[in-house]
Amino acid sequence: MSVTTARSDQHSLGRLGHPFRKVGRSTRGGRVVETGSLLAGVLIWEALGRLLQLPWLPPFSACVGALIELTREGLILPDLLDSIVALGQGFLGALVVSLALAFLMAEFELVNLAVGPYVYALFLLPSIALAPVFLALFGIDNATRIAVIFTYCVFYMTINFHTAFTQRNPDLVEMVSSYQASRWQRIWFLVVPMALPLVMATLRVGLGRAVKGMINGEQFIAVYGLGGLIQKFGGQFAADKVFGVILVIVALALMLDVVTRGLDRRWTRWAG
Amino acid sequence: MIQVHGLSKSFGQSADGVQVLRDVDFEVRDDEFVSILGPSGCGKTTLLRIIAGLVDHDTGSVRVEGREVSGPGPDRAVVFQQFSLLPWMTVSENIGFGLRLRGVARSEWSRRAHELTQLVGLRGFEGHYPRQLSGGMQQRVGLARALAVDPAILLMDEPFAALDEQTRFLMQEELLRIWQEARKTVVFVTHSMEEALILSDRILLLSGRPGRVKEYLDVPFGRPRSRSIAASAEFQRLREHLWEQLRQDQADEPEAVAS
Numbered sequence: 190m191s192v193t194t195a196r197s198d199q200h201s202l203g204r205l206g207h208p209f210r211k212v213g214r215s216t217r218g219g220r221v222v223e224t225g226s227l228l229a230g231v232l233i234w235e236a237l238g239r240l241l242q243l244p245w246l247p248p249f250s251a252c253v254g255a256l257i258e259l260t261r262e263g264l265i266l267p268d269l270l271d272s273i274v275a276l277g278q279g280f281l282g283a284l285v286v287s288l289a290l291a292f293l294m295a296e297f298e299l300v301n302l303a304v305g306p307y308v309y310a311l312f313l314l315p316s317i318a319l320a321p322v323f324l325a326l327f328g329i330d331n332a333t334r335i336a337v338i339f340t341y342c343v344f345y346m347t348i349n350f351h352t353a354f355t356q357r358n359p360d361l362v363e364m365v366s367s368y369q370a371s372r373w374q375r376i377w378f379l380v381v382p383m384a385l386p387l388v389m390a391t392l393r394v395g396l397g398r399a400v401k402g403m404i405n406g407e408q409f410i411a412v413y414g415l416g417g418l419i420q421k422f423g424g425q426f427a428a429d430k431v432f433g434v435i436l437v438i439v440a441l442a443l444m445l446d447v448v449t450r451g452l453d454r455r456w457t458r459w460a461g
Numbered sequence: 462m463i464q465v466h467g468l469s470k471s472f473g474q475s476a477d478g479v480q481v482l483r484d485v486d487f488e489v490r491d492d493e494f495v496s497i498l499g500p501s502g503c504g505k506t507t508l509l510r511i512i513a514g515l516v517d518h519d520t521g522s523v524r525v526e527g528r529e530v531s532g533p534g535p536d537r538a539v540v541f542q543q544f545s546l547l548p549w550m551t552v553s554e555n556i557g558f559g560l561r562l563r564g565v566a567r568s569e570w571s572r573r574a575h576e577l578t579q580l581v582g583l584r585g586f587e588g589h590y591p592r593q594l595s596g597g598m599q600q601r602v603g604l605a606r607a608l609a610v611d612p613a614i615l616l617m618d619e620p621f622a623a624l625d626e627q628t629r630f631l632m633q634e635e636l637l638r639i640w641q642e643a644r645k646t647v648v649f650v651t652h653s654m655e656e657a658l659i660l661s662d663r664i665l666l667l668s669g670r671p672g673r674v675k676e677y678l679d680v681p682f683g684r685p686r687s688r689s690i691a692a693s694a695e696f697q698r699l700r701e702h703l704w705e706q707l708r709q710d711q712a713d714e715p716e717a718v719a720s
Contacts, residue, residue: 364545368559382549459549
């Protein structure tokens with residue numbers, strides 16, 4: 190009996206559902222809209238660049254040309270790889286620390302009371318304000334850049350992970366305890382899966398913040414990576430080269446987003 | 462066997478707290494199907510949760526197989542009104558959940574889950590997630606999950622209250638069939654007189670708040686049973702009797718009169 194009921198329920202939901210649901214990211218229509226929007230942006234950029242002839246707004250094609258030239262000269266790839274390594278170190282460090290800290294804050298009220306105020310205070314502090322401290326501490330060194338990346342995302346992720354780990358569904362908590370679950374079973378079977386959608390969303394935004402931290406840190410030190418290149422070309426007023434490097438950063442950020450989105454879809458498939 | 466003696470329960474501080482159960486006494490024999498019926502707010506669900514070990518009681522005693530209840534135990538499993546399925550687990554994983562918590566090997570819980578999907582009529586849906594199922598199907602999973610741990614006692618908290626009428630009727634028949642196949646002691650909370658009469662061997666009728674035992678009624682219909690007994694004159698007579706009892710309580714409640 191219910192077999193048909195469930196299927197017809199799903200059909201009617203599909204028909205009556207949100208009108209934009211059909212143009213989700215994973216659908217063909219969704220991909221067309223997304224690609225179309227990016228193409229339109231590029232075309233507008235190209236047109237404005239050509240029409241306005243402003244020194245700070247070279248056309249898209251000129252920026253791509255500059256990027257190709259820089260790549261040929263061997264200026265982009267080493268710095269790109271250098272930036273990615275630092276990003277990985279800073280972000281993964283922040284991820285481990287924020288997950289552990291948020292978990293301890295969620296499970297032990299004492300930790301929450303003792304550490305919480307620091308986390309919130311440091312989250313509100315603009316992370317770049319700490320860059321001079323790191324510079325004094327580590328000097329013009331890769332460690333300074335990694336520390337800036339770390340602080341850009343660690344407090345934000347801790348606060349969000351803490352929220353994720355403290356979500357409560359009293360009905361499910363009661364169900365789990367009715368089967369005599371131990372504390373660790375409750376965490377593994379209930380707290381962690383329930384937190385996963387918010388953890389994944391936080392991961393995506395956190396990674397974005399890490400990229401921002403990477404560029405700001407590199408600009409601050411002005412020696413390393415893609416941010417260092419931006420500082421260098423900015424000083425030479427070479428707008429096409431600056432935008433060329435920015436294109437690489439945008440492409441890197443988009444690629445990271447595609448990867449985290451893929452993981453998100455895979456791990457939270459149940460949420461529909 | 463479940464033995465409840467002199468049970469009382471209040472919520473909140475003693476001065477302005479609300480007493481929901483007062484001096485409740487009753488017993489449920491092994492393999493017996495008992496429904497708890499009573500007006501809204503009479504403490505039916507609280508009584509069930511106390512037997513489940515999910516809520517502490519203030520005074521009196523609750524014993525299962527002679528042992529005082531001090532928390533949830535493997536001899537009891539609860540079927541919840543809101544299904545309480547884990548949305549990130551498939552039908553099969555939800556059914557095997559209690560067994561997994563007990564450290565049963567994957568092959569074993571998954572075999573048991575497979576058997577139970579057949580028993581509750583969900584064959585072919587093992588890999589579905591709860592959101593892909595109708596309410597009736599979700600409650601079948603809830604029932605199968607409870608049966609999977611093979612408890613001596615099944616505690617059902619208005620399990621069909623969230624379902625539409627047709628599905629509720631079908632589920633009642635299914636429950637009669639399943640209970641016939643896998644005999645258990647069942648305590649079933651309901652606010653439906655018909656449901657209580659169709660399913661039960663005995664009906665524990667509670668008074669309005671604070672809930673006290675008003676009557677412990679024997680249901681005279683034989684087994685196996687189907688919903689068709691609802692057409693009999695005896696059924697109508699018992700239904701009228703239950704309604705009279707409930708109506709007296711509703712009339713005593715000032716809010717009920719006002720509404």
